[in-house]
Amino acid sequence: MTTRTAGCATKAELSRAIRRLARDHGLDPVLRGRLVLSASEIAAEAVRTAEGTSVTWSFEPDRNARGSGLGLLTVTLRTARPPAPRSVTELPLPADAVHGLDVVWRLPARAAGSASHGNGSVNGSGPADDAALADEELRAVMARADGLTAEHRRLKDELEETNSGVLALYVQLDERDEQLRTAHGQTLRELEDALRPAPLAVEGLELAVHYAPAGTDAPTGGDLYDWFVLPDGTVHITVVDALGHGVTSTRSALNVTHAVRTLALEGHHLQSIVARTDEILLPFDRNVMATVLLVRVNPATGELRVANGSHPPALMLREDGTAEYLEARGRGIGFPLPGSDRLVSDRLAPGDLLLLYTDGLTESRRDPIEGEKRLVEAARSHRGRPTEEIPGAVAGDMHTVILHPDDTLALAVRLTGG
The missing domain is CATH 3.30.565 (Heat Shock Protein 90)
Structure with missing residues (x-):
C-alpha cells in the first residue's frame, strides 16, 4: 500500500x-x-x-x-x-x-x-489538463442526465401504455361484473319464485304478499309463507320466521312450512299443529327455531281461526277503521313446551283487512310496541288501495327509517263477498 x-x-x-x-x-x-x-x-x-x-x-x-x-x-x-x-x-x-x-x-x-x-x-499536468478533466466530468454528468431523461421518458411511455391496458381491463371487468350481476339477479329471482307457493285463486277471497330480505347479499331468509285450500274449502295460511338469515334459515323455514302443510292436509286440528310440527322436525333438525302463525279462513262465511307459536299477532282492521290485534298465545318450533295454547276465533267481513307479518315489519326501529302503533296507522292509510298493492305500501311506510334491518314479510287477506 x-x-x-x-x-x-x-x-x-x-x-x-x-x-x-x-x-x-x-x-x-x-x-x-x-x-x-x-x-x-x-x-x-x-x-x-x-x-x-x-x-x-x-x-x-x-x-x-x-x-x-x-x-x-x-x-x-x-x-x-x-x-x-x-x-x-x-x-x-x-x-x-x-x-x-x-x-x-x-x-x-x-x-x-x-x-x-x-x-x-485525459492525460497531462497543466491547467488545460485540469479543465479537460472538468469538461469530461461535465460531459459524463450530462450523459448520465440524458440517460435518466431517456429512461424516465421510456418509463412514462410504459406507464401510459400500462394505464391504458389497466383501464381497458377495468372496462372488461366492469362489463363482466354487470353480466354476473344480471345472471345472479335472475338466479335469485328464480330461487325466490321456487320458494313461493303458487298464486291462490279463491272465489270471494283476495290474498297478496310482500317480501324483502335484510340485505341483497342474502336474498333469501327465514321469512316464508304458505297458502292452500283444504278439502272442505277452507283456506289455510302459514307464516314462518326462522331464526337467522340466509340459506340456512330458509331451509329451516321450508321444513316448517312443509311439515305444517302435511299435518293440515292430514286433518290434524289447527291448535295441535304447532306442537306436532316440533315433534316431527326435532329428530331431523335439532337447531331449528321458528315462530309460526297459522290462519284458517272460510271464504263463504268469513269465519276465521288463528293459532300462534311465539309469532307477532295478526292485525284485524275493520271496515269502520277500528283495529284489533288477534292475540293467540303459544310457543314456537324449537322453544320449550312448543304449541299454541288456544285458538282465537273471529269473523272477516267484506271490507275488513287482515294483515299477517313477521317482526321485521314492526321492529325495524327496535321498538315493537311503537311498531304495532305505526302498523295500524299504515294499514288505515292504505286500506283503500287494491289488495295486491297493500302489503308493499304498508312495508314502505314502516321502513322509512330502519335501525334494525331484518327480513320482512307482509301478507294481506280481504273478503270480497263475491
Missing part, C-alpha cells in the same frame, strides 16, 4: 490534486466530479482564511482479485477546522468517516499504473 500527501493552498490546487489522483486510479468521471465538489466544499473556509489544507491518498490492492489492479482508494482531506457533521452527510459524495480534522472517503478503484484512459480520458 502506497501513501501520498499533497498540500493545497488554493481551491484550484485542491481540485487539481483530487482530479488527478482520481483520474490516475480510474474513478468514473461522475464519481470523480462528486469527490472534487465535496472536498472543495469542506476546504472552502480553510482556503479562504489561508489556513491551508492537505489531501492524502493511499491505495490498497484487493487480495481476492490479485493481478486485476482492483483495490480500495482511501482519500483523506485535512483542514484546519473540524467540519460540521451535517455538512459531511449532505455532501455530493458523503464521507465514509470523520476523525477530528480529517474527512475520509473510501472508494473502489484501480492501481495508478493500471487505470484505463481510453474513450475521452
Whole structure:
C-alpha cells in the first residue's frame, strides 16, 4: 500500500490534486466530479482564511482479485477546522468517516499504473489538463442526465401504455361484473319464485304478499309463507320466521312450512299443529327455531281461526277503521313446551283487512310496541288501495327509517263477498 500527501493552498490546487489522483486510479468521471465538489466544499473556509489544507491518498490492492489492479482508494482531506457533521452527510459524495480534522472517503478503484484512459480520458499536468478533466466530468454528468431523461421518458411511455391496458381491463371487468350481476339477479329471482307457493285463486277471497330480505347479499331468509285450500274449502295460511338469515334459515323455514302443510292436509286440528310440527322436525333438525302463525279462513262465511307459536299477532282492521290485534298465545318450533295454547276465533267481513307479518315489519326501529302503533296507522292509510298493492305500501311506510334491518314479510287477506 502506497501513501501520498499533497498540500493545497488554493481551491484550484485542491481540485487539481483530487482530479488527478482520481483520474490516475480510474474513478468514473461522475464519481470523480462528486469527490472534487465535496472536498472543495469542506476546504472552502480553510482556503479562504489561508489556513491551508492537505489531501492524502493511499491505495490498497484487493487480495481476492490479485493481478486485476482492483483495490480500495482511501482519500483523506485535512483542514484546519473540524467540519460540521451535517455538512459531511449532505455532501455530493458523503464521507465514509470523520476523525477530528480529517474527512475520509473510501472508494473502489484501480492501481495508478493500471487505470484505463481510453474513450475521452485525459492525460497531462497543466491547467488545460485540469479543465479537460472538468469538461469530461461535465460531459459524463450530462450523459448520465440524458440517460435518466431517456429512461424516465421510456418509463412514462410504459406507464401510459400500462394505464391504458389497466383501464381497458377495468372496462372488461366492469362489463363482466354487470353480466354476473344480471345472471345472479335472475338466479335469485328464480330461487325466490321456487320458494313461493303458487298464486291462490279463491272465489270471494283476495290474498297478496310482500317480501324483502335484510340485505341483497342474502336474498333469501327465514321469512316464508304458505297458502292452500283444504278439502272442505277452507283456506289455510302459514307464516314462518326462522331464526337467522340466509340459506340456512330458509331451509329451516321450508321444513316448517312443509311439515305444517302435511299435518293440515292430514286433518290434524289447527291448535295441535304447532306442537306436532316440533315433534316431527326435532329428530331431523335439532337447531331449528321458528315462530309460526297459522290462519284458517272460510271464504263463504268469513269465519276465521288463528293459532300462534311465539309469532307477532295478526292485525284485524275493520271496515269502520277500528283495529284489533288477534292475540293467540303459544310457543314456537324449537322453544320449550312448543304449541299454541288456544285458538282465537273471529269473523272477516267484506271490507275488513287482515294483515299477517313477521317482526321485521314492526321492529325495524327496535321498538315493537311503537311498531304495532305505526302498523295500524299504515294499514288505515292504505286500506283503500287494491289488495295486491297493500302489503308493499304498508312495508314502505314502516321502513322509512330502519335501525334494525331484518327480513320482512307482509301478507294481506280481504273478503270480497263475491
